[in-house]
Amino acid sequence: MNGVRGLLAVAREALASALSQPVGSAIALVVVAGMCAAVLLTSGRTVAAEQQVVASIDSAGTRAIVVRAEADAGLDTSVLDRLADVEGIQWVGAFSLAEDARNAAFTGGTPVPLRRAWSEDWRHLGLPGGGPGDGAVAFASATALDRLGIDGAVGEVALDDGSGYAVGGRVETPEHLAFLEPLVVAPQPRTGQPVAVGALVVIAARPELVAPLTDVVRSVLDVSDPSRVELRTSEALATLRGLVEGQLGAFGRTLTLGILGVSALLVGVLQFGMVTLRRKDFGRRRALGASQRLIVALVTIQTAIVAAAGAAAGSALAVGILAATGDPLPGARYVVGVGTLAVLVATLAAVFPALSAARREPITELRVP
């Protein structure tokens, strides 16, 4: 038999051996299932909670750096050029100072702040269209449309200076632009002439980049009066993220290692007992021609098969319990990872008993009454 066929034959024999010793196999299975379930119900639950918190922190809103500038602060659209080559920025957009816009269909309507906007990527503005066009179309959020009294998201708004914009549709206000609500935004094409900016929004690619990017953004603002500029960041959230990931992660890892360690000890002791009970079996096998390597392979593969069944059962049980109690699920990768680790730990724990079984004198063992 070649290597693969030989390995399959050993695996088949190990499976048959596991099935022929139902009590021992059942105990090992329960131990490994318990190990997996314990890990998933304790550290798995912690990991799931951590994942939820981190995912929440990782949202664009918490990665935003918002610069608010007063009219005479000197901030203009040229800042976009200076930020264009900075690494670690996911999106940047500039907004003009707000101008009152009213529904052009009637007089005396409720004024809503309209801002012209400049960006290289309009998807982050949640605009239904692709680009800014000629800059004559504005988009409004549901709140703004309601205040303007525009039904069907199509209409026209007029500014106090007599100019106006067509309203081309509704926008879903992204989280990082919530501070601009009620939002009416008119995307503008970039021209060579700098235009005054009242708000600049920079979204960092990753939470940990918020702090260094804040310094970079501050350095490239190039404003005439820094005291008229306010810069807000989610740096504190990024720090919180690090704490959540670090402390909860460390707690989960310690717990997992502890449970795996105890379970490995249990599996090892159990296998040692099983090997001792099967002395005659191993003696016969050795006498009939099984090599020490084959005995080690048989014991470890048998343990791995039982452990795999136990890991599957324990994981299914734990996921079922978490789902039934409404607790957050740690994710398929974590569950598979814990199961794989449990099988590896159980198999490793069986190596010493396997070596012990293989090294015994065949005839001495065969003569055990």
Add this chain to the structure above:
Amino acid sequence: MTRPALLRAESLSFRYERATPLLEGWSARFEAGEVVAVTGPSGRGKSTLLYLLGLMLRPRSGEVLLDGAPMQGRSDRERAARRASTFGFVFQDAALDATRTVLDNVLETALYRGDDRRESEPRAHALLERFGVALRAEARPGQVSGGQAQRIALCRALLGDPRILLADEPTGNLDPASTEVVLTALHEQARHGAAVIVVTHDPALVARCDRELTL
């Protein structure tokens, strides 16, 4: 140049821990095609001799030569491979795996030889048929009689068509009819070119052997 003996024992000595020495320089040679009876009073090391010849034990001193090649210094892996490929064993108590079926027991050594189980199954069934236990193929050893168990052990020993068959009291628990079946099988294996070495107290069996070695 004379052809080396199939199996040779050279000045074998052995001693179990805290026990009196056995064999003490025992030598013999075994040729293909002969059935040799090893006899002697209990405690003289007849079974131990079988284990030494079958490479299950290593002698304290002396050497076992297989086809003229010394086996003492060989690795465990080599000796195990030789046990599986060259030898067939019938133990005094049959030594069957009580948790597996009769068929599984007969097929056990196929794994150790590296033979495909499916390819070995027809021969296993044929042997069970030949020794009158085919109907018990799916039974457990605990469900068969002592005589049947010994015949199943013989099936297991013959599965790999061994060149050397070692049998320890193979007819000890058998009725006359079963004894005859086993004796016929041992002689048949010898006729096929195997060396058959039988440890026995049974004078009838000794009388049917080609020669007798007394310890």
